[in-house]
Amino acid sequence: MSNKFTRKISSLKFPLAAPTWPDSLPRPNPKRNTGLDYDTAWARRYPARFARAIFVDFISSPLVKTMAPTTVTGAEALSRIKGPVIFAANHNSHVDTAVLLSAIPVHLRHKVVVAAASDFFFDSTVKATAMSLVLGAIPIERSKVNRRSAETALELLKEGWSVIIYPEGGRSPDGWMHDFKGGAAYLSVRSDAPVVPVFLDGTSRVLPKSPVESGVSPGGSGSESRSTSRLRRHPVSVTFGRALRSLPDEDARKMGPRIEAAVSELGREVATDYWTARRHRDTSTTHGPSAAPWRRSWARPPAIKVSERTPRDSWPE
Amino acid sequence: MSPRPGFVLDVDRSTPPTLMWKGESFGLQKLPTGSRVIYAPEPFDALEDPETAIREALENPTGDQIPLSAQLRSGMRLTICFDDISLPLPPMAAPDIRQMVIEAVLDAAAAAGVDDVVLIAALALHRRMTEPELRHALGNRVYDAFAPHGNLMQHDAEDPDNLVHLGVTDKGEDVEINKRAAESDLLVYVNINLVAMDGGHKSVATGLASYKSLRHHHNPSTMRHSKSFMHAPDSALHTANWRMGRLIKDSGVNIFQIETTLNTNTFPDSFQFLQKREWEWNLRDRVSFQASSRALDAAPKKMARQILQGIKAPHALRSVYAGEVEAVHEKILTDVWAQQGVAVEGQTDIVTMGLPYICPYNVNSIMNPILVACLGLGYFFNLYKGKPVVREGGVAILFHPTRPEFHPGHHPSYIDFFEQVLTETKDPVVMSEKFEEAFATDPWYIHLYRTGHAYHGVHPFYMWYWCAHAMEHLSKVIIVGGDPATVRRLGFHPATTLDDALEIAQDTVGAHPTITHLHNPPLFLSDVT
Numbered sequence: 001m002s003n004k005f006t007r008k009i010s011s012l013k014f015p016l017a018a019p020t021w022p023d024s025l026p027r028p029n030p031k032r033n034t035g036l037d038y039d040t041a042w043a044r045r046y047p048a049r050f051a052r053a054i055f056v057d058f059i060s061s062p063l064v065k066t067m068a069p070t071t072v073t074g075a076e077a078l079s080r081i082k083g084p085v086i087f088a089a090n091h092n093s094h095v096d097t098a099v100l101l102s103a104i105p106v107h108l109r110h111k112v113v114v115a116a117a118s119d120f121f122f123d124s125t126v127k128a129t130a131m132s133l134v135l136g137a138i139p140i141e142r143s144k145v146n147r148r149s150a151e152t153a154l155e156l157l158k159e160g161w162s163v164i165i166y167p168e169g170g171r172s173p174d175g176w177m178h179d180f181k182g183g184a185a186y187l188s189v190r191s192d193a194p195v196v197p198v199f200l201d202g203t204s205r206v207l208p209k210s211p212v213e214s215g216v217s218p219g220g221s222g223s224e225s226r227s228t229s230r231l232r233r234h235p236v237s238v239t240f241g242r243a244l245r246s247l248p249d250e251d252a253r254k255m256g257p258r259i260e261a262a263v264s265e266l267g268r269e270v271a272t273d274y275w276t277a278r279r280h281r282d283t284s285t286t287h288g289p290s291a292a293p294w295r296r297s298w299a300r301p302p303a304i305k306v307s308e309r310t311p312r313d314s315w316p317e
Numbered sequence: 318m319s320p321r322p323g324f325v326l327d328v329d330r331s332t333p334p335t336l337m338w339k340g341e342s343f344g345l346q347k348l349p350t351g352s353r354v355i356y357a358p359e360p361f362d363a364l365e366d367p368e369t370a371i372r373e374a375l376e377n378p379t380g381d382q383i384p385l386s387a388q389l390r391s392g393m394r395l396t397i398c399f400d401d402i403s404l405p406l407p408p409m410a411a412p413d414i415r416q417m418v419i420e421a422v423l424d425a426a427a428a429a430g431v432d433d434v435v436l437i438a439a440l441a442l443h444r445r446m447t448e449p450e451l452r453h454a455l456g457n458r459v460y461d462a463f464a465p466h467g468n469l470m471q472h473d474a475e476d477p478d479n480l481v482h483l484g485v486t487d488k489g490e491d492v493e494i495n496k497r498a499a500e501s502d503l504l505v506y507v508n509i510n511l512v513a514m515d516g517g518h519k520s521v522a523t524g525l526a527s528y529k530s531l532r533h534h535h536n537p538s539t540m541r542h543s544k545s546f547m548h549a550p551d552s553a554l555h556t557a558n559w560r561m562g563r564l565i566k567d568s569g570v571n572i573f574q575i576e577t578t579l580n581t582n583t584f585p586d587s588f589q590f591l592q593k594r595e596w597e598w599n600l601r602d603r604v605s606f607q608a609s610s611r612a613l614d615a616a617p618k619k620m621a622r623q624i625l626q627g628i629k630a631p632h633a634l635r636s637v638y639a640g641e642v643e644a645v646h647e648k649i650l651t652d653v654w655a656q657q658g659v660a661v662e663g664q665t666d667i668v669t670m671g672l673p674y675i676c677p678y679n680v681n682s683i684m685n686p687i688l689v690a691c692l693g694l695g696y697f698f699n700l701y702k703g704k705p706v707v708r709e710g711g712v713a714i715l716f717h718p719t720r721p722e723f724h725p726g727h728h729p730s731y732i733d734f735f736e737q738v739l740t741e742t743k744d745p746v747v748m749s750e751k752f753e754e755a756f757a758t759d760p761w762y763i764h765l766y767r768t769g770h771a772y773h774g775v776h777p778f779y780m781w782y783w784c785a786h787a788m789e790h791l792s793k794v795i796i797v798g799g800d801p802a803t804v805r806r807l808g809f810h811p812a813t814t815l816d817d818a819l820e821i822a823q824d825t826v827g828a829h830p831t832i833t834h835l836h837n838p839p840l841f842l843s844d845v846t
Contacts (some may be wrong), residue, residue: 015603019333019596022326037409 074240091166092204108173176288194243199266203234320359323659338671357841363633380644389429403677439524442773480573518562666830695783719799734777743808
């Protein structure tokens with residue numbers, strides 16, 4: 001039904017859909033209130049914050065619990081932190097933010113902004129407005145540290161807002177972690193805010209990045225390729241690490257790898273256990289093997305059913 | 318940002334469908350890849366202070382004239398003539414430019430103590446304006462000051478007591494114009510130069526003339542040799558008017574000509590999409606298009622006509638000059654071409670045009686089939702300089718429903734022309750010889766013209782003559798969406814769709830013709846090289 005509807009919408013033509021631009025004419029650079037230019041200040045005022053709190057606590061979090069039963073580890077360490085903090089997490093899926101927001105302790109949850117790709121989430125006014133309201137998103141340049149978006153984030157950290165940032169710069173196309181960019185480290189060094197490493201596991205099973213979005217042409221039948229980006233029920237885990245602060249004389253270039261290593265270590269912890277993760281620094285557990293794409297996919301741990309997850313606490317028989 | 322000039326778009330696969338007028342409705346028409354579309358320049362910015370600009374023009378005349386205030390004195394006879402309802406199109410949102418200029422002239426006249434002032438609507442053979450139309454053009458203040466005292470008149474080309482014969486040109490043309498205007502100490506003419514054809518000597522020599530005078534240039538021969546009306550040096554119509562105008566001047570008529578150009582801001586905010594380039598339509602434009610096109614399609618035709626005729630254009634004053642007729646006109650033409658000129662390279666096999674709901678002769682009225690032909694072939698075809706957009710022997714494809722509907726009060730002789738003349742001949746020369754005289758001198762038509770709101774009996778002939786150049790130039794005229802019987806009565810070919818029309822055109826222009834669409838309105842003038 002929804003697919004039919006989506007197809008119907010995408011098949012609309014001008015004037016029901018926006019007009020196409022003649023090839024023979026150069027496109028002007030329109031002064032638009034989208035992308036990095038989108039002003040999100042309204043979304044941090046109390047009416048919008050209130051609406052967002054209602055949404056996150058009463059709509060989004062219950063949905064997450066249903067579709068992605070979440071195991072949260074290490075959240076107790078955050079109770080001592082008043083904020084603001086920078087949450088640096090690996091990124092696999094569009095549901096990451098909803099899962100993460102549902103896992104962040106309440107005292108930090110409602111004063112958080114999410115750094116979101118300006119070219120994807122802020123490319124139209126409608127999308128930008130929805131993202132700002134629902135997630136408290138702010139537009140950032142994902143490919144590099146952009147002075148303008150960095151200044152916005154620093155200003156917000158100064159005002160006491162925590163920031164969720166995905167240092168990989170986008171969702172992982174294959175479920176494995178990819179190299180981090182310097183944004184989180186830069187913000188931490190400049191603002192002195194601690195970075196909380198977070199590892200999200202299993203979200204790519206709930207809503208994976210579609211092959212088309214990954215730049216991979218969908219093989220097989222159309223129905224196969226569509227089914228890969230369908231929302232599915234799968235258990236997930238959110239593991240918070242210990243907060244990292246920039247060391248004296250440490251710049252963003254040095255701190256960046258520390259953050260990546262901390263997230264990677266949390267990934268190993270999820271795959272093994274706390275102690276093993278600290279003894280063995282093998283990044284292949286989180287970053288996957290350096291091999292052909294199919295082998296990287298092949299090496300991923302199999303999906304697990306919700307019923308197979310850690311058994312519920314029960315009274316001893 | 319300064320307004321962008323007009324240009325010629327090459328249609329490719331990414332080009333969205335083009336807005337196409339179809340009388341009292343409009344739609345989107347996909348044009349074949351490789352076609353060209355001529356887009357008008359964007360409207361120029363309005364003058365910031367039009368009142369001051371007008372007063373400055375009156376006091377700093379162009380050419381061999383002295384300032385208006387220096388010519389005004391107590392005891393003189395002052396006549397102010399102004400263009401009628403046919404200009405501008407669509408009618409301008411209040412205040413009309415005529416009101417602004419005439420108020421400035423009257424202020425100066427009042428200051429000089431001029432008592433004998435008469436205002437005359439320069440109708441030529443057009444219908445008399447109604448009171449609301451006069452009030453709109455002049456403003457209530459002017460109307461209420463002059464109309465109750467009989468000092469607001471409408472030119473009557475059939476009133477022998479109010480016409481004066483000034484002489485005959487060296488080409489044997491009678492020059493007979495409005496007596497009050499000719500015998501005044503000063504004749505101020507307030508002109509709106511909507512296109513390059515308007516103004517100059519044509520204002521007085523045509524606007525205030527009698528049938529006896531007009532027939533010398535409103536005939537098939539002159540029209541066929543006007544290539545085009547928009548470029549005076551190539552227009553026999555203008556050459557004749559210039560001859561007559563110079564005779565009028567030599568007869569001692571002191572004309573203080575005021576000419577104005579408006580920008581091409583043609584449609585109000587709610588219809589802005591009609592003058593935007595389709596690929597730049599935003600959500601509001603698309604919603605407006607959907608809502609208005611569907612509403613117009615669904616509405617009864619009378620209601621649709623009323624909705625569209627209710628549109629008042631947000632035209633704004635772009636420039637104003639006053640003084641000697643020819644000097645003023647030369648300056649104004651530069652401004653008109655600057656606003657409306659579009660350079661077009663090369664001619665085309667087929668020209669397409671969507672005809673809107675309005676032309677100069679159906680303001681607050683019905684666009685009857687003869688006016689459809691006149692708008693397409695007389696006006697749109699002639700909006701060029703150099704050579705026509707379409708090559709000789711080419712095809713014109715017009716979009717219009719072309720229903721056999723007439724306004725009996727405004728166009729009574731058109732009905733008889735359609736039923737009696739067009740059933741016998743479509744040839745302008747034959748009909749001018751065989752039928753024109755009878756229609757022009759018919760006492761009933763003259764009575765309706767003089768006392769009602771009817772166009773003169775000869776007017777439909779003139780409309781047909783306006784098409785003479787195009788009819789001679791083109792090998793075929795096709796009307797898409799037109800009532801087949803009516804289209805055939807006009808001597809044209811009916812077609813249901815553009816594809817059908819292209820197929821009909823094939824035997825004339827071949828299987829792979831070049832196509833150019835005139836994206837009009839807003840108005841533009843093609844400078845074809």
